[in-house]
Amino acid sequence: MKAEPRARTPDRQFVIIGAGMCGLYQLHKLLRMGADVTVLERGDDVGGTWYWNRYPGCRFDSESYTYGYSFSKELLAEWDWTEHFSPQPENLRYVNHVVDKFELRPHIQFSCDLKRAVWDDEHRIWTLELADGRTLTCRYLLTAIGLLSAPTMPRLAGMDSFRGPSFHTYHWPKEPVELAGKRVAVIGTGATGVQLIGAIAGQVGELTVFQRRPNWCAPLHNAPISAAEMASIRARYAEIFKKCDNTPGGFIHGPDRRRVAEVPRGERLAFWERLYATPGFAIWLGNFRDVLMDEAANAEFSAFVADKIRERVTDPVLAEKLIPKDHGFGVQRVPMETGYYEAYNRDNVHLVSIGETPIERITPTGIRTSERDYEFDLIVYATGFDAVTGAFDGIDFVGTEGRRLRDYWRDGPLTYLGLQVAGFPNMFMLAGPQSASLSTNFPRGIETVVDWASGLFEHVVQRGIHRVEPTPDAQAQWTAHVEEMYQGLLLRKAKSWFTGYNSNVEGHDKIRYMIYNGGAPRYRQRLAEVAQQGYAGFRLG
Ligand code: NA7
Numbered sequence: 001m002k003a004e005p006r007a008r009t010p011d012r013q014f015v016i017i018g019a020g021m022c023g024l025y026q027l028h029k030l031l032r033m034g035a036d037v038t039v040l041e042r043g044d045d046v047g048g049t050w051y052w053n054r055y056p057g058c059r060f061d062s063e064s065y066t067y068g069y070s071f072s073k074e075l076l077a078e079w080d081w082t083e084h085f086s087p088q089p090e091n092l093r094y095v096n097h098v099v100d101k102f103e104l105r106p107h108i109q110f111s112c113d114l115k116r117a118v119w120d121d122e123h124r125i126w127t128l129e130l131a132d133g134r135t136l137t138c139r140y141l142l143t144a145i146g147l148l149s150a151p152t153m154p155r156l157a158g159m160d161s162f163r164g165p166s167f168h169t170y171h172w173p174k175e176p177v178e179l180a181g182k183r184v185a186v187i188g189t190g191a192t193g194v195q196l197i198g199a200i201a202g203q204v205g206e207l208t209v210f211q212r213r214p215n216w217c218a219p220l221h222n223a224p225i226s227a228a229e230m231a232s233i234r235a236r237y238a239e240i241f242k243k244c245d246n247t248p249g250g251f252i253h254g255p256d257r258r259r260v261a262e263v264p265r266g267e268r269l270a271f272w273e274r275l276y277a278t279p280g281f282a283i284w285l286g287n288f289r290d291v292l293m294d295e296a297a298n299a300e301f302s303a304f305v306a307d308k309i310r311e312r313v314t315d316p317v318l319a320e321k322l323i324p325k326d327h328g329f330g331v332q333r334v335p336m337e338t339g340y341y342e343a344y345n346r347d348n349v350h351l352v353s354i355g356e357t358p359i360e361r362i363t364p365t366g367i368r369t370s371e372r373d374y375e376f377d378l379i380v381y382a383t384g385f386d387a388v389t390g391a392f393d394g395i396d397f398v399g400t401e402g403r404r405l406r407d408y409w410r411d412g413p414l415t416y417l418g419l420q421v422a423g424f425p426n427m428f429m430l431a432g433p434q435s436a437s438l439s440t441n442f443p444r445g446i447e448t449v450v451d452w453a454s455g456l457f458e459h460v461v462q463r464g465i466h467r468v469e470p471t472p473d474a475q476a477q478w479t480a481h482v483e484e485m486y487q488g489l490l491l492r493k494a495k496s497w498f499t500g501y502n503s504n505v506e507g508h509d510k511i512r513y514m515i516y517n518g519g520a521p522r523y524r525q526r527l528a529e530v531a532q533q534g535y536a537g538f539r540l541g
Contacts, residue, residue: 020048057199150390474537
């Protein structure tokens, strides 16, 4: 007869991977529960996204006061945001302030690069192997490894041969980078490239942008927050967070329930003018609801935005190059810009459409396209990320019967609630693929998941339960539901990270269902039902 598995005592009860916004909140919750917990962070300080991304122009696209944590009244009362869309240095200061206030730092171990995690089903523990050879065991492994934390470089010949500095935006150096008078190349025009280009156009000598496909960008309309405004925001925090709770994306912007065709043309144009002048994502998430669902509605709004680009870019040939022709507005993540289109009116800014004249190679002195050679002092790769699953693929997770996560997810993620994977007991993804955190204003999404997961952890710890795993049925149903939620949306056709595309990663050239598009309220409701039903879909014990 097979002996009953016996839980062995691990080094730690809980290990959290990652000290960004998500991991830090989970740490705080577990400490308050009195749990034995430590965080392993690969960087040498806290902050995650806000620690790594230091490129000029990096800032929130979320209203600052909707991005901060909502869990502590005291924190809300004492922190002042200085801009409506706060820049990276301030965001990093905020994260550090939270860490100090809640005395989290002693519970975080830095420079811990997790390479492998192996589940031992007999003893019900995870063994974690770090890059430097150290190991640690834990009962529960909680990943907070970010959704855009595995940067990807193009696969171009000669990249190592360039004599000047070159780096991915994610690895923009901590030390100041000399830009004045320099000839700078930026490859990539996603949300990152668009922030960077707007910020440095006036600082560099010459700026040459290599654009593969243009994006539909919209004005951010950032502004400082005065002391009086901050006082008013503070007085309205409860109302602001309630509003975020009730919108699909966790922002203060929710869809207008009318359809484009229901509104007389003059009225809808006036509405769109107002949206174009409104700060933040209103233009994307506060638009008529069918703009993101119906081809004709989307085409009409896209034509409106195309005209805005034509108004803002003085050279009509250049303007056409900046207008996307292969997808409509909002089908891909909308980059929010500050002076982006006007940058192209400057004499020192040049656009190279590499859709027309592809890059052939990087040379020791610059970039060679099919048309000519360009010379640069600095090359910046704003080429995006192996989004969502990339950070997981970077760690060798080995579950029951030797199942490897990166193989199991080869054709796309399979999860239950975006939280757990069958065959990987006691591993919880706090911002995993197919959860709502990825499609929402991130902190709003992660507070939901962390609060809920903390309830589950309390439940299992109190009952002496040592093993939690989703049933294959529950997982299959959730994954099918996630896929179904893509069907009504035009974004299902996009070739962007929302659908798991990345030309720089082998095999990432077909749709993968990465994010939960059912909206945050529906996701929260589902989590609540699962808990009420005694954690339906999970096998406990
Ligand atoms: P994105 O949005 O994935 O953008 C990456 C950009 O880089 C995009 O313009 C790509 O062109 C371009 N790209 C990628 N690979 C190449 C190669 N090989 N050659 C030329 N151009 C390339 O990443 P971001 O960092 O801008 O934004 C990520 C998220 O960060 C964003 O959504 C926010 O949530 C914050 P393409 O469009 O694929 O033709």
